[in-house]
Amino acid sequence: xxxxxxxxxxxxxxxxxxxxxxxxxxxxxxxxxxxxxxxxxxxxxxxxxxxxxxxxxxxxxxxxxxxxxxxxxxxxxxxxxxxxxxxxxxxxxxxxxxxxxxxxxxxxxxxxxxxxxxxxxxxxxxxxxxxxxxxxxxxxxxxxxxxxxxxxxxxxxxxxxxxxxxxxxxxxxxxxxxxxxxxxxxxxxxxxxxxxxxxxxxxxxxxxxxxxxxxxxxxxxxxxxxxxxxxxxxxxxxxxxxxxxxxxxxxxxxxxxxxxxxxxxxxxxxxxxxxxxxxxxxxxxxxxxxxxxxxxxxxxxxxxxxxxxxxxxxxxxxxxxxxxxxxxxxxxxxxxxxxxxxxxxxxxxxxxxxxxxxxxxxxxxxxxxxxxxxxxxxxxxxxxxxxxxxxxxxxxxxxxxxxxxxxxxxxxxxxxxxxxxxxxxxxxxxxxxxxxxxxxxxxxxxxxxxxxxxxxxxxxxxxxxxxxxxxxxxxxxxxxxxxxxxxxxxxxxxxxxxxxxxxxxxxxxxxxxxxxxxxxxxxxxxxxxxxxxxxxxxxxxxxxxxxxxxxxxxxxxxxxxxxxxxxxxxxxxxxxxxxxxxxxxxxxxxxxxxxxxxxxxxxxxxxxxxxxxxxxxxxxxxxxxxxxxxxxxxxxxxxxxxxxxxxxxxxxxxxxxxxxxxxxxxxxxxxxxxxxxxxxxxxxxxxxxxxxxxxxxxxxxxxxxxxxxxxxxxxxxxxxxxxxxxxxxxxxxxxxxxxxxxxxxxxxxxxxxxxxxxxxxxxxxxxxxxxxxxxxxxxxxxxxxxxxxxxxxxxxxxxx
Numbered sequence: 121x122x123x124x125x126x127x128x129x130x131x132x133x134x135x136x137x138x139x140x141x142x143x144x145x146x147x148x149x150x151x152x153x154x155x156x157x158x159x160x161x162x163x164x165x166x167x168x169x170x171x172x173x174x175x176x177x178x179x180x181x182x183x184x185x186x187x188x189x190x191x192x193x194x195x196x197x198x199x200x201x202x203x204x205x206x207x208x209x210x211x212x213x214x215x216x217x218x219x220x221x222x223x224x225x226x227x228x229x230x231x232x233x234x235x236x237x238x239x240x241x242x243x244x245x246x247x248x249x250x251x252x253x254x255x256x257x258x259x260x261x262x263x264x265x266x267x268x269x270x271x272x273x274x275x276x277x278x279x280x281x282x283x284x285x286x287x288x289x290x291x292x293x294x295x296x297x298x299x300x301x302x303x304x305x306x307x308x309x310x311x312x313x314x315x316x317x318x319x320x321x322x323x324x325x326x327x328x329x330x331x332x333x334x335x336x337x338x339x340x341x342x343x344x345x346x347x348x349x350x351x352x353x354x355x356x357x358x359x360x361x362x363x364x365x366x367x368x369x370x371x372x373x374x375x376x377x378x379x380x381x382x383x384x385x386x387x388x389x390x391x392x393x394x395x396x397x398x399x400x401x402x403x404x405x406x407x408x409x410x411x412x413x414x415x416x417x418x419x420x421x422x423x424x425x426x427x428x429x430x431x432x433x434x435x436x437x438x439x440x441x442x443x444x445x446x447x448x449x450x451x452x453x454x455x456x457x458x459x460x461x462x463x464x465x466x467x468x469x470x471x472x473x474x475x476x477x478x479x480x481x482x483x484x485x486x487x488x489x490x491x492x493x494x495x496x497x498x499x500x501x502x503x504x505x506x507x508x509x510x511x512x513x514x515x516x517x518x519x520x521x522x523x524x525x526x527x528x529x530x531x532x533x534x535x536x537x538x539x540x541x542x543x544x545x546x547x548x549x550x551x552x553x554x555x556x557x558x559x560x561x562x563x564x565x566x567x568x569x570x571x572x573x574x575x576x577x578x579x580x581x582x583x584x585x586x587x588x589x590x591x592x593x594x595x596x597x598x599x600x601x602x603x604x605x606x607x608x609x610x611x612x613x614x615x616x617x618x619x620x621x622x623x624x625x626x627x628x629x630x631x632x633x634x635x636x637x638x639x640x641x642x643x644x645x646x647x648x649x650x651x652x653x654x655x656x657x658x659x660x661x662x663x664x665x666x667x668x669x670x671x672x673x674x675x676x677x678x679x680x681x682x683x684x685x686x687x688x689x690x691x692x693x694x695x696x697x698x699x700x701x702x703x704x705x706x707x708x709x710x711x712x713x714x715x716x717x718x719x720x721x722x723x724x725x726x727x728x729x730x731x732x733x734x735x736x737x738x739x740x741x742x743x744x745x746x747x748x749x750x751x752x753x754x755x756x757x758x759x760x761x762x763x764x765x766x767x768x769x770x771x772x773x774x775x776x777x778x779x780x781x782x783x784x785x786x787x788x789x790x791x792x793x794x795x796x797x798x799x800x801x802x803x804x805x806x807x808x809x810x811x812x813x814x815x816x817x818x819x820x821x822x823x824x825x826x827x828x829x830x831x832x833x834x835x836x837x838x839x840x841x842x843x844x845x846x847x848x849x850x851x852x853x854x855x856x857x858x859x860x861x862x863x864x865x866x867x868x869x870x871x872x873x874x875x876x877x878x879x880x881x882x883x884x885x886x887x888x889x890x891x892x893x894x895x896x897x898x899x900x901x902x903x904x905x906x907x908x909x910x911x912x913x914x915x916x917x918x919x920x
Contacts, residue, residue, distance in 0.1 A: 134443035134495075138436070141496040148492060152383055155390020162393040164346055171729025173468035178728045182720045185589050188680050189672075190298045193585060193722050194228070196310075196333035198318070199291035199576060206264050206288075210325050212257050217321050218292045226300055226309040232292040233271070236278055239636035241659070248636055248659050276645045277632040280580060280622040289579045296335055310339040330572045332583045334722065337560070340569045345404050348856055352408035353385060355852040360415040363845050368422065372501065377418035380493050381411045384486040391478055391485075401562070401858070402475040402793070410482050412849030413457060413801070416842035417490040420446050423838065425495075426504055435503060439495045447491055449811060453804035454487040459747045460800015463740040469729075472736065475793075521836050524880050525829055532885045539882055542775050549778030555692045555734055556786035560584075564857035573689070581621035582688040584723040588702070589682050591716040596678035601653050604630050606709045607683060608647055613705045614685050617698055621686040626673040633660065687723045691786070695727045730788060737792045744796050745770075764890065765806045768882045772874035773799060776867050785863050794867045801846065802875030805839045809879055813887065828884045836880055843876035 137144060172179045198217075204210060211233075218232035237250040253267055271278060272285040283290045300306055314336070318329050357378065365374045385407045397403060424446045428438035461483065464476030527535060563570050576583045590607065592598055604627055611623045631645050633656050638644040648656055674681050690698075699719060706717045749762050773795050785791060812835050816827035850872065853865025 130444040130447050131440070133447065134440045137443060137492060137495060138439060138499065141499060144492055145496060148383070148489070152386055152390075155387045155394070158390040158393030160393065161396055162389060163396070163398045164342055171469050171471055171733050172725065174470070176468075176728075176732070178720070178725055181718045182722075182725050185587060185682075185718065185720045188589070188675050189587075189682055193334035193338075194296045194298050194301045195585075196294040196296065196314070196331065196336045197291050197576065197583065198294070199289055199330040199332075199572075199579065200327050201287060201289040201330070201575075201579065202327050203288065205290060205327060206268065208258050208261065208264070210327060211264060213321065213325050214290070214292075214327075215254070215257070217317065220317065221294055221314075224309065224313060226296055226305055226313075228295045228297045230292065230294050231282065233267070233282060233290060236271070236275075236282065238270075238275070238640070239632055241636050241639060246659060248633070274640065274642050275632075275635075276642060277628050277635075281624060284579050287579060291576075291580070294333075301335055306335055307339050307342070310336055311343065330575045331569070332572045332576045334583070334585070337563070337569060337573065337583075340567070341563055344564055344567070344857060345401055346399070348858070348861075349399070349404050349407065351855070352405070352852060353411065355855060356408040356411040356849055357381070359852055360411055360845055360849050363848055364415055364419065367419070367841055368426075370504070372504075373418075373422050376494060376497050377415060377422070379497075380418060380489050381414040381486065383493070384410045384414050384482065384489055387485045387489070388478065388482040391481055395474075395477070397474045397478060400471060400474075401860070402471060403478055405853070405861070405864070406475070406479050406482055408849075408852060409479065410486050412846060412852070413454075413483060414486040414490065415845050415849065417450055417454070417487060418494065419841050419845065420450055420838065421490060421494045423841075425498060429504055433503075435498070439498055442495055443491065449808060450487060450491065452807055454483055456803050456807065457800045458483040460744045460796045460803075463743040463747065463796055464736075466743055467736040467740055469733065469736060472733075472740075520840065521833055524836055525832060527881055528828070528832065528884045528888065532889060535881050535885050539771060539878075542778075543771065546774040546778030549781035550774070552781030552784075553777065554784075554786045555730060556788040560689050562788065562858050562860035565859065566857065577688045580686065581619070582686040584687045584689070585721045586620065586685050586687045586719070586723050587682055587721040588685075588706075589680060589718045589720060590710070591718075592679055592681070593714060593716065594679060598626060598674045598678050598681040599657075601648075601650060603681070603715075605647060606715075607681065609709050610702070610705055611683060613701065614683070617701070619688045619690050619694065619698060623683050623685045624673075625683040626681055627683075629673065630656075692727055692730060695724075699724070733792050734787055737787070737795065741773075741795050741799065744799055760890075761810065764886050765803075765810060765883070767886065768878035769799060769803050769806055769875060771878055771882065772802060772871045775874050776871040779870065780867065785867070788860055791860060791863045791867060794864060794871065798868050798871035798875065802872055802879070805835075805843070805876060805879040806883065808839065809835045809883060825888060828887050832880065832884050839876060839880060843872055846872045 200214065205214060215232060215234040218230050218234065221227050222230045234252070234254045236253045238253060240249045240251050242249045253270060254263075258264060258267075268288075271283060272288070279285050282293065296306060296309070300309075314331070318331060321327070322329055360381075361374050361378055364377055365371070368374065388407050388410050392399065392403060392406075421442055425438050425442045428441050429435060432438070458480040461476050461479035464472040465480070467473065467476075560570070560573055563573075573583060588610065590598070590603070592600070592603055597603060607625060607627045611625065611627055614620050614623045627647070631647060634648045634652060635642060635645045637648075637652070637656050637659065687695075702719055706719075710717050745766065749766065753759065753762055776794060776798065779785070780787070780791065809831055813827055813831040816830045816834075817824070820826045820830070847869045850865050850869040853868075854862045856862050856865070
């Protein structure tokens with residue numbers, strides 16, 4: 121296949137493009153219409169990013185839990201911390217608000233203060249009855265005082281669930297129907313119904329209502345992702361087109377480039393729709409990425425066209441040379457960039473696979489669009505005006521090129537020492553890198569829903585569910601007193617962990633039953649003895665079906681129980697310590713031959729997914745290096761050249777990793793992409809430089825120094841142009857409200873800047889220092905791919 125990529129092949133391609141320009145333009149338009157029609161199939165994600173493979177042990181455990189107990193992330197909580205709530209008018213309004221939500225189809229159940237029931241001993245009939253704390257509406261201050269006294273002092277079962285007895289914070293729990301939690305119906309309910317009802321309540325009562333819970337957080341977070349797509353696209357277009365215009369001083373060239381990248385973005389959205397992929401926090405980055413990567417393609421092609429026009433004035437000949445001389449190099453650089461993204465396809469994470477597929481296909485698509493549209497459009501346009509060609513003199517950049525040449529000629533030791541210092545400092549910084557598995561760390565910090573998350577963390581120790589499922593391996597094994605006592609020991613440990621909330625399980629209900637059996641005395645809120653348990657069980661059995669003590673805590677067979685707690689936003693290291701403590705307690709308390717206990721929940725799945733991604737980072741980056749090394753080996757036929765070319769591209773990655781350690785930027789799903797993306801893009805500069813270097817070697821009869829300096833002056837300017845576009849293009853992501861996206865933009869920009877300097881200073885210095893071992897005809901064999909076809913001037917040099 122690669123043997124086809126010769127000058128003759130590209131001359132054929134050029135003829136086909138220029139002779140069939142109308143047909144090609146019509147084809148591009150038809151494909152664009154086709155891809156536009158696929159937009160309707162695009163789906164916005166309604167779930168958290170599952171970073172683990174479907175068959176991963178953690179996922180299997182979580183899905184098993186869902187099969188038994190159903191969706192656990194269906195809770196929305198409303199909270200108020202205001203002493204004014206405990207007035208007749210406002211407390212009644214709060215209860216009415218909770219009652220109103222019960223009428224909506226999306227809601228499974230609502231639990232508020234008005235719904236709380238006292239478990240009362242009926243001595244006459246030897247059963248338990250349920251009596252509401254509030255029978256109808258509040259009519260007097262005395263009722264409120266009685267209610268506060270009972271809730272905050274006499275019924276510990278409800279403490280830290282619907283109220284905080286210390287701060288007097290009150291909340292209402294809204295459980296959505298489990299079958300709509302991961303659908304668009306959830307979004308409609310949260311953004312329209314819930315928000316409108318709360319706004320109306322706040323206006324009427326002048327109370328500040330805090331809202332949280334996983335369905336609410338996920339909905340608003342997803343909406344922020346959607347809103348930022350258009351922001352990124354607009355910003356990327358504005359920044360890259362402005363830089364492009366400053367380079368070329370041509371509205372015509374700028375407009376053509378914008379047309380190309382806009383079509384590329386349309387194709388990207390079409391690919392997403394065609395493949396029926398969801399728009400996630402990762403795939404949302406691809407459209408602006410295509411703009412940032414597409415503009416350098418336009419720079420190479422248009423710059424070459426203007427250079428050729430100024431050289432001989434023949435427009436057709438110029439456009440033909442654009443395709444034949446730049447097409448191969450642009451293809452190779454786009455293939456290496458796409459390869460950096462495509463390595464994610466080989467991971468087992470569906471999220472990363474989808475990102476890798478769409479990104480790599482979109483990069484190849486933007487290359488094809490650039491190669492077809494730019495030469496064809498210029499055939500219809502007049503010759504560039506003299507002022508459009510002034511930038512080719514490069515007077516303003518000559519100083520920069522001269523500085524690079526002086527450094528390479530006279531300051532190689534300085535370059536090596538600087539590189540060594542950066543390497544050592546980076547390795548020290550890498551040791552400081554932490555891994556973050558936080559579900560909310562990347563969420564916009566300046567939003568109201570984020571401050572509400574912190575509010576509920578402060579008042580109720582978190583909102584992210586952590587579940588412990590106990591399999592007793594026999595029917596009705598949960599209600600055995602021995603099992604209850606073991607669960608109670610585990611709950612005592614949970615209560616000692618400050619990052620976890622008070623656990624909710626059947627244990628609390630059993631304690632509540634004993635309190636009721638002792639006529640409501642709160643000091644008897646404890647587990648019953650074996651003898652007491654016999655009497656209490658008989659009361660429970662005789663109670664009406666309304667007294668469903670086991671609902672939501674034990675499955676229908678009585679074999680499985682759950683302990684639910686909520687977790688604060690904590691890092692991976694702390695979470696692992698908590699998991700280890702819990703597991704040690706489980707191993708000690710629950711004999712494996714009689715019980716199977718599983719720790720699961722969305723928070724844990726996300727934490728494990730982040731850890732899994734770190735391993736995949738190493739795999740994907742290694743694959744990218746190997747894949748690109750194979751490209752280099754095939755192109756240059758020299759193992760030594762591969763080693764030399766990798767050094768200036770790996771150093772910037774190490775520097776970036778070191779910066780992450782020093783700046784406290786953790787490894788997480790968003791920042792994990794930095795390395796593969798940056799490596800795939802930065803190696804393009806190396807390919808351009810080495811291709812030109814080889815060409816100069818052959819033209820200059822293997823005069824090493826002369827070839828290095830010629831290649832440096834020739835490619836330095838284009839590398840500087842494209843690096844500046846990429847730097848500012850990726851910097852666009854720093855305007856995001858998502859912390860991870862900001863870090864991604866800043867880190868990739870910094871890496872590409874380091875990569876440019878490394879390729880312009882370190883790479884030529886290495887070539888000069890190692891000239892005896894790498895720059896000879898035996899080592900640099902004839903390449904399989906002539907990336908840069910020879911100019912006539914180069915052929916003349918060889919003849920001389």
